[in-house]
Amino acid sequence: MEQTTKIWNKQFILLFITNLLMMAAFYASIPIIPIYCQEHGITGMKVGIVLTAMSLATIIFRPIAGYLLDNFNRYHVYLLFLGLFCLAFPSFILFPTFGALVLIRLYMGIVYSVCGSATMTLAGDVLPRANVTAGISRFALTISIGMAFGPYIGIQVQNYVNSPTAFLIIFAMTVVAFICVCASHIQYPKVTRKKFAFRDTIYKPALPFMFNMMFLMIPFGAVIAYSSLLAQDLHLTATIPYFYICLVLGMLLSKFSTQKMIDNGRHRVLVYLSLVLLMVTMASYAFLTTSLHLLIAGFLFGLGYGILQPLFQSFVTGTTPAPKRGVANATYMLSYDIGIGIGSFLMGSLQTSIGIANGFALTALAFVIGGVIYAVYVDRYYLKLKNQLTSQATPDNIVKTHMEHDVYTLPATANVQEALLYFSQKHISGAPIVNQNGQPVGFISDGDILRYLRTADYPAAALDGTALLTALLETDVDFDQKLANLTSLSVLEVSTRQLITVDPTASFESVCQLLSAKPIKKVPVVENHKIVGIITRSNITDYLTQRYLKQATTM
Structure with missing residues (x-):
């Protein structure tokens, strides 16, 4: 796979959009399915069976999804199952009978179990190794927003079109994904x-x-499944679409306001803060009577889960070796399947005995249990796994140990003539270009200069220093004119502006792949936006030679 130092690279962005659309489409269908069932004479317990069938299939098949992702090409597996997921929504229109709908929901559970695990796994794979935890905490926001915004889409669509058209709109969302x-x-x-x-x-x-x-998702399952019914009991039905909007706004605010703390490793404070916030919010449902209270509860609910869900997902992906991320994510996602299922089932029992509002308040106990588990064990367990993975990922600190620490750079204000003199003085064939803050903005090499000097009748030369010298000696009138023009140009006009860099913690394998896949001989090593070294093909071959000789002497 092509390596990058950016979190928001092209593949990550496309996967982000894909997962957001997939999650929103799935959760948009939840409020539509009960109404669709009633339109075709399916009522009472049969509606619950249709809804529960998918959860059952997801829980059963989720572990198998992990095996598929770790033992087959993950990208191809995801393409296949996402395509199958798309087909589920028009199937509702074609087969509107009880038995068929149960089978469709079982089918959805199977394909969704793979899709839900695959996107998180692929996102971890396209991120730079040093930024997996930070990147996944951003990516997991697609799950939170999809869960919150999906029902709002479903309710709004249902208000304006009939059920078959609503399923077609959701189908279109999955096709875009x-x-x-x-x-x-x-x-x-x-x-x-x-x-x-x-x-x-x-x-x-x-x-x-x-x-x-799993414990932390129990209240989430209760709220997502029964908020509409609670609003109906309190005569606040008109407020419920705005409840979901406030839920999404809370999640977005949590991401923008806490991302820096997550990147700095201050996860413990955020977990405790979000748990307290969620406990107070759920307890307040016992006194809920107004639209304003419902909207505030939705916002705070989104704020708390906007922190917890991405954070715990990053704990899993960030501490799992890449080859095992498929089964790791599938294992972890069982917490959503089981927790949401328990929350929905629990509220079904509490609804008739103590009421939905008091039932919501009672689920706050799940946060207490989850907080105790985190404080007693999970917090230290996460730090242990993280330290183990760090030590295993860079046992010899290959890049830091074998890179050239003395890096010759050119300022962005230099021209090509100054660059040529600099190459000659330092006996180098290229150098990174840095701005006034010392940050890399480009790279210029003798190959870049040669490419600029070529004319229609001038043969392509090998891109090295010898070829450059030959080109300068074997001059003609056109070439002389072009050379005169060239020397006054800025180095940025001739250089490679799409700078390729590596992180000091990059793996040996990723550096080898980069130097072999790209037509380059050296790569700047960048940390905190500053060049700290440069790794070359010669450095790699020297390391391999030392490693081979060391192995040979021990045999």
Whole structure:
């Protein structure tokens, strides 16, 4: 796979859009399905069976999804299952009977279990290794927003069009998602396939995170499933669309206001803060009577989950080796399936005994249990896994150890003549270009100068210093004129502006892939937007030689 130092790279952005649309489409269908069932004479317990069928299939098939993602080409698996996911929505229109709808929901559970695990896994794979945790905390926001905004879309669509048209609109959303993931073109090396064994479908290191998040998702399942009914009981039905808008706004605000703290590793404070906020919010439902209170509850609910959901997802993906991320994410996502299922089932029981509002307030106990689990075990467990992965990922600090620390750079104000003199003085063939703050903005090499000097009848030369000298000696009138013009140009006008860099923590494999895939001989090493070294093909071959000699002497 092509390596990058950016979190918001092209593939990450396309996957972000894909997952946002997929999650929104899935949750938009939830308020539409009960109404659609009633339109075709399916009522009472049968509606609950239709809705529950998908959750059952998702829980059963989720571990198998992890096996598929880790033993087959992840990108191809996702394309296949996302395409199958798209087909589920027009199927509702074609087969409007109870038995068929149950089968369609079972089918949706199977394909969704793979899709939901795949996007998070692919997103982790296209992120630079040093930024996986930070990147996934951003990407997981698509789940939170999709869960919150999807029902709003479903309710609004249902208000203006009939159910078949609503399903077609949701189908169109999934088609756009499919187009986005097709455009991402993620490349994977050939995978060594293991024989299927059920014990390999669960990633044990992810179980503590899954168990912790399962409790935290119980109130979420209750609120998402029963907020509309609560609003109906309190005669606040007109407010419920705005409740979901406030939910999304809370999630967005949480991301923008806390991302810097997450990037700085201050996750503990954020977990406790969000838990307190959510406990107070859920307890306040016992006294809820007005539209304003409902909207504030939605906003605070979104604020709390906008922190928790992305944070716990980053705990899992950020501490899992890349080859195991498929099964790890599938294991962790069981927390959503089980927690939301428990929340919905629990509210169904509490609705008739103590009422929805008091039931919501009672679910605040799940936050207390989740907070205790986090404080007693999960917090220290996460730090332990993170430290282990860091030590395993860079056992020899290959890039830092073998890169050239003395880096010759050119200022962005230099011209080509100054660059040529600099190359000659320092006996180099190229140099990074930096701005006044020392940040890299380009790279100029003898190859860049040669490419500029070529004319229609001037043969392409090998891109090295010898070829440059030959080109300068074998002059003609046109060439002399072009050279005279060239020397006064800014280095930025001739240079490569799409600068390729690596992180000091980059793996040996990623650096080798980069230098072999791109027509370059050296790559600047950048940390905190400053050049700290440069790694060349010669550095790599020297490392390989030392490693080979070391192995040979021990044999």
